[in-house]
Amino acid sequence: MSSDTTRKRVCVVGSGGREHALASVLGRTADVIITPGSPGIPGSVDTDPTEIDADLFVIGPEAPLVDGLADQLRAQGKLVFGPGADGARLEGSKAWMKEVLATAGVPTAMHGTFTEVEPALAYLDTMPEFYVVKTDGLAAGKGVVVTHDLAEAQAAVRSYLSGDAFGDAGRTVVIEEGLTGPEISILAICDGTKAVALAPAQDFKRIGVGDTGPNTGGMGAYSPVPVATPEVVDLIMTQGVQPTLDTLRGMGIDYRGVLYAGIMVTPEGPKMLEYNVRFGDPESQVVLPRLTTDLVQLLSEAAAGNIETAPEFTDDATVTVVCAAEGYPAAPVKGSDIAGIDEANALEGVTVFCAGTGGSPDQLTVNGGRVLAVTGSGTTIAAARERAFAGVDKISWPGMQFRTDIAEAAAAASAE
Numbered sequence: 001m002s003s004d005t006t007r008k009r010v011c012v013v014g015s016g017g018r019e020h021a022l023a024s025v026l027g028r029t030a031d032v033i034i035t036p037g038s039p040g041i042p043g044s045v046d047t048d049p050t051e052i053d054a055d056l057f058v059i060g061p062e063a064p065l066v067d068g069l070a071d072q073l074r075a076q077g078k079l080v081f082g083p084g085a086d087g088a089r090l091e092g093s094k095a096w097m098k099e100v101l102a103t104a105g106v107p108t109a110m111h112g113t114f115t116e117v118e119p120a121l122a123y124l125d126t127m128p129e130f131y132v133v134k135t136d137g138l139a140a141g142k143g144v145v146v147t148h149d150l151a152e153a154q155a156a157v158r159s160y161l162s163g164d165a166f167g168d169a170g171r172t173v174v175i176e177e178g179l180t181g182p183e184i185s186i187l188a189i190c191d192g193t194k195a196v197a198l199a200p201a202q203d204f205k206r207i208g209v210g211d212t213g214p215n216t217g218g219m220g221a222y223s224p225v226p227v228a229t230p231e232v233v234d235l236i237m238t239q240g241v242q243p244t245l246d247t248l249r250g251m252g253i254d255y256r257g258v259l260y261a262g263i264m265v266t267p268e269g270p271k272m273l274e275y276n277v278r279f280g281d282p283e284s285q286v287v288l289p290r291l292t293t294d295l296v297q298l299l300s301e302a303a304a305g306n307i308e309t310a311p312e313f314t315d316d317a318t319v320t321v322v323c324a325a326e327g328y329p330a331a332p333v334k335g336s337d338i339a340g341i342d343e344a345n346a347l348e349g350v351t352v353f354c355a356g357t358g359g360s361p362d363q364l365t366v367n368g369g370r371v372l373a374v375t376g377s378g379t380t381i382a383a384a385r386e387r388a389f390a391g392v393d394k395i396s397w398p399g400m401q402f403r404t405d406i407a408e409a410a411a412a413a414s415a416e
Contacts, residue, residue: 007031008296011052013069014060015041017322017355017373018281022058022295024351025288030056030296039361040341040354055079056300059257062138062278066092070257081299083257083277087248090259091277094174095136101272104243108272109176109264120157123175124150130178134274135160137168144205144215146178179264179271182227185283186261188241189311191302192254195241199290199313200228201283202410207329209405216329217370220406222319222381223286226413227265236263236270244275256303285353285373286318317414319384319407320375321392325356326399328369332356336397338364338371344391349377349384352391366397382411 008030012023015034020041023032027043035052037044049057050072057073059065059082068085083090090097095113102108109132114120124131131153135143145156153175160173184202188195203221207213241259248255260276260283279288288295290313301307325332334356341364344352353375356368372395376387385407392402 008055008300009033009053010056010058010296011035011049011054012058012060013049013064015044016060016281016368017353017370018279018284019060020353020355021284021288021373022060022279024353025291025295026058026299029294038354038357038367039359040357040364049073050076056081056296056303058082058299060278062088062091062276065257065277066138079300079303081257081303083255084253086253087255087257088277090275092138093136093172094134094274095172097275098174100244100247104247106240106243106272107269109179111174111176113172113174114157115161115172117158117161120161120173120175121154124153124157127175127177130180132176132178133157133160134174134176136172136174146215148178179266179273181264181266182225183273184225184228184232184263184265185221185280186228186233186236186241186263187280187283187287188237188259188261189298189302189307190241190245190255190257190259191305191307192256193245193249193305194307195237195245195259196307196311197233197237197241198287198311199223200225200233201280201287202228203280203283204403204406207324207401207403209403214329216324218280218282219322219324219370219403220320221280221282221286222317222384222407222410223283223290224317226410232265232270236261240270240272254305256305281355282320282322282370282373285320285375289318289351289375289377290314290316316377316379317381317384318375318377319381319388320353320373321388321402321406322355322370323372323374323392323395323400323402324370325366325368326401328401332366332369333399334358334366334368336366336399338366338395338397340395341372344374344394347387347391347394349387350391351375351377352395371397371400380411381407381414385411
């Protein structure tokens, strides 16, 4: 990027909490518009991104990436942060992602890929009593069953392969051995050749306290993560992310965007659970606010194919708590008025990011499963957590649900 003082114009594509966090942090140094956005996100416009003029485009969700939006925009001569459809297959097909990991020699779980029920069930019978069953295609973060119950794993296989659960996205399944250990998320910014890691985060997938109930898109997160030492992060980058990027490049794929690495730190070392091809949600809501580097410059350099800026972060901790609709994840109840967002935002160290919101800027309503992400920042995880929940306490609508144990163990450990 040039060093002039003219503010860049950045277009963020998407409408959720991740995009609100991106717009907020990009907005420190640029003029940001977001499409389609939502009534809760300032700068939202209902304009097709291909009709918008901007200095940089940042594509948030996975679906438009898999559908090739980055390719369309690049064909117009735009500077785009986000992989083309070829690289986005890493998330669009979990089976293909596993093939890439194998080619790259990246440590991962034992696994098999199936399109027929009987061979899949036979494979389950050969595994240790800890099972992971995933849809091959996109399922909005909900196409995963993790269980010690063989019957539950068998039911998931039948439901996915029949198309009953996720239609065509589930007609191929990936079955993996369950791994144990702390799980961490690394968002790596890639320029096609090299990658730099953002601060690690840990998220909470299940709906219920104590990691109970069905998987969701994520009910909260925190950063930094004590177990994710610089040595562990370096291992993940050198044994996981960089070999993956090299393998993609060898396949003719110029990957410019985020590689979101989901890692299990097992007793044998870090193992790759999966890649996503976009910023994590709710990880973005804790990682991006900690960034002290100019995000516009960093993403512009990656989009142009040459990262020169090293991402740096504040020492403060962040915790985000997701407030979800009644009935989420199975059947979110929409339409209720939301109260208390302004009061929460007025608290010191609290920021409310809007995800599934509708209505108008003057009166937001529930319009999705995960509705708000309330982020607290503080000098410790415990302090950040206290602020996040103070923000949550100000917010209400009928049936609002959230986990009360987000970052609880990490806060206790950091206080020792």
